[in-house]
Amino acid sequence: MTAALQFRNLTLGYDRHPAVHHLDGAVESGALVAVVGPNGAGKSTLFKGIVGVLKPLAGRIERGDLNPQNIAYLPQAAEIDRTFPINVYDMVAMGLWRRTGSFGGIDRAARASIERAIAAVGLTGFEDRAISTLSGGQMQRMLFARLLLQDARVIVLDEPFNAVDAKTSADLFDLVRRWHGERRTVLTAMHDLDFVRANFPETLLLAREPVAWGRTASVLTPENLLTARRMCEAFDQHAELCADEQAPSLPPSGEVAPAGHPVHEHSVPTRD
Amino acid sequence: MLNDIFIAPFTEFEFMRRALAGALALALGAGPIGVFLMLRRMSLVGDAMAHAILPGAAVGFLLSGLSLFAMTAGGLIAGFVVALLTGLVARTTELKEDAALATFYLLSLAVGVTIISLKGTNIDLLHVLFGNVLALDDQTLLLIAANATITLIVLALIYRPLVIECVDPGFMRTVSSAGGPAHLAFLVLVVVNLVSGFHALGTLLAVGIMMLPAAIGRFWARDTTLMILIATASGVVAGYAGLLLSFHSGVASGPAIILIAGALYLGSLLFGRVGGLVRQAFPGRHLEA
Numbered sequence: 001m002t003a004a005l006q007f008r009n010l011t012l013g014y015d016r017h018p019a020v021h022h023l024d025g026a027v028e029s030g031a032l033v034a035v036v037g038p039n040g041a042g043k044s045t046l047f048k049g050i051v052g053v054l055k056p057l058a059g060r061i062e063r064g065d066l067n068p069q070n071i072a073y074l075p076q077a078a079e080i081d082r083t084f085p086i087n088v089y090d091m092v093a094m095g096l097w098r099r100t101g102s103f104g105g106i107d108r109a110a111r112a113s114i115e116r117a118i119a120a121v122g123l124t125g126f127e128d129r130a131i132s133t134l135s136g137g138q139m140q141r142m143l144f145a146r147l148l149l150q151d152a153r154v155i156v157l158d159e160p161f162n163a164v165d166a167k168t169s170a171d172l173f174d175l176v177r178r179w180h181g182e183r184r185t186v187l188t189a190m191h192d193l194d195f196v197r198a199n200f201p202e203t204l205l206l207a208r209e210p211v212a213w214g215r216t217a218s219v220l221t222p223e224n225l226l227t228a229r230r231m232c233e234a235f236d237q238h239a240e241l242c243a244d245e246q247a248p249s250l251p252p253s254g255e256v257a258p259a260g261h262p263v264h265e266h267s268v269p270t271r272d
Numbered sequence: 273m274l275n276d277i278f279i280a281p282f283t284e285f286e287f288m289r290r291a292l293a294g295a296l297a298l299a300l301g302a303g304p305i306g307v308f309l310m311l312r313r314m315s316l317v318g319d320a321m322a323h324a325i326l327p328g329a330a331v332g333f334l335l336s337g338l339s340l341f342a343m344t345a346g347g348l349i350a351g352f353v354v355a356l357l358t359g360l361v362a363r364t365t366e367l368k369e370d371a372a373l374a375t376f377y378l379l380s381l382a383v384g385v386t387i388i389s390l391k392g393t394n395i396d397l398l399h400v401l402f403g404n405v406l407a408l409d410d411q412t413l414l415l416i417a418a419n420a421t422i423t424l425i426v427l428a429l430i431y432r433p434l435v436i437e438c439v440d441p442g443f444m445r446t447v448s449s450a451g452g453p454a455h456l457a458f459l460v461l462v463v464v465n466l467v468s469g470f471h472a473l474g475t476l477l478a479v480g481i482m483m484l485p486a487a488i489g490r491f492w493a494r495d496t497t498l499m500i501l502i503a504t505a506s507g508v509v510a511g512y513a514g515l516l517l518s519f520h521s522g523v524a525s526g527p528a529i530i531l532i533a534g535a536l537y538l539g540s541l542l543f544g545r546v547g548g549l550v551r552q553a554f555p556g557r558h559l560e561a
Contacts (some may be wrong), residue, residue: 026313051446053442053445053446053447067445069446069447069448072446073446077441077443078443079440079442080439080440080442081311081438081439081440084438084439084440084459084496085311085493085494085495085496086435086495086496087494087495087551091439091440094436094440097436097447098447098450100432101448102429102430102432102450103429103432104435108364130494130495131439146443150447167381227509234395
């Protein structure tokens with residue numbers, strides 16, 4: 001097992017205030033990981049760090065031989081200008097960027113793969129529709145079709161099933177399962193804990209600092225969730241400099257506990 | 273008869289032929305640039321930048337009179353300085369981009385008018401403010417044509433990253449670093465086309481030949497390509513018809529071109545296929561699905 005992503009004492013944040021604090025661990029290649037935590041826990045921040053949009057304040061992310069641009073990313077609130085005059089087909093075709101770049105043409109094989117991706121998310125017949133006419137669920141389906149075309153080995157999804165009905169999220173999660181079956185590495189920020197328990201083998205519980213990381217059943221315990229809820233959300237405007245320059249060294253992808261909160265006996269995971 | 277009205281002015285008078293060539297070249301470059309300015313919600317940025325280039329052109333005028341090279345170089349420099357200062361102030365202070373741009377372009381305009389009124393006559397001032405498409409010399413004509421050519425070539429090169437950068441900048445950032453340079457190249461094209469427009473239509477109306485055709489396109493097309501084609505075509509029509517209007521009625525040529533574009537715009541606003549007012553008021557019976 002090789003690690004697709006390795007976090008080493010990673011601190012990410014804004015304006016020197018950490019939003020993800022001293023994260024250590026590894027995401028195995030081919031893993032399907034749910035990232036869980038209250039609002040403001042740093043899930044989106046972590047994902048921005050992974051795709052290289054946000055530079056670490058300290059520590060680093062090792063991506064092996066992967067370039068950040070080869071990691072597919074679905075942001076929580078995509079900055080899409082929905083009034084822009086572009087249709088579904090062209091929007092999905094952007095997923096081929098890695099192959100076409102600025103100038104590459106779209107040949108017959110590429111057109112076939114675009115049509116397959118649109119069919120896979122159930123949007124056949126919508127090709128010529130302007131994106132301004134799509135509903136929220138259709139928009140999300142279209143973005144998944146674009147992800148399909150990106151054909152990335154690591155895929156990062158930030159709360160992809162928010163504000164999406166049950167049928168759509170079931171359809172879209174089938175694609176996530178398919179990616180998992182193809183040994184792609186998938187990280188997904190989630191709020192629905194029951195859904196995580198039923199579908200994700202591995203979970204990272206984040207509350208600005210990592211609370212627990214490992215097999216889902218051993219991470220989503222009442223104790224861990226309580227700890228996560230208690231940890232403060234707001235930035236402290238007058239925070240002192242972080243004294244903990246060197247985070248406690250932990251085995252990669254091991255169970256971690258925030259400083260001052262010993263790991264409970266029964267929450268020590270047995271990794272599979 | 274028809275020949276007298278529509279063709280004879282151009283076959284009989286050389287200055288009309290030159291003006292037509294200049295107006296057509298201007299419309300070719302300005303159409304697509306205007307469409308992207310509109311889609312990026314930067315319509316007023318173009319206007320502000322057009323005023324910003326004035327003091328540079330004025331300094332060029334002070335140093336060497338109505339010289340094409342001096343006024344063009346001055347205008348380009350002033351445009352880039354204002355763009356740079358705006359970016360700097362917006363990034364380092366509490367002022368937002370729009371407020372920072374507004375302060376600098378107004379200052380720039382005031383400085384420009386002051387410089388010209390110190391040295392030149394009112395005729396010179398009119399020339400700078402409103403341009404004179406009927407008095408384009410060879411050099412100016414070449415400059416406008418070269419600018420249009422460069423604009424179309426560069427746009428073709430950056431088209432894909434520019435469109436993606438407009439519609440989904442977040443996606444562009446994660447797949448490529450071409451978005452930033454494409455945006456920068458686009459801004460340079462904006463200034464280049466404003467300088468062209470400045471010579472033909474003057475600092476106050478240079479933006480008209482960009483924004484009015486773009487707005488017309490928006491009322492007729494749902495996709496970017498068609499929008500650009502319609503915008504360019506209406507710019508061409510406005511240039512031709514505006515020159516005719518100016519020739520037959522004796523009104524100033526620059527405003528005549530913009531007025532024709534304005535008339536086309538009003539027509540589109542009322543009867544446009546995409547979101548026109550009449551269409552909105554009488555949408556017809558709703559469909560089955």
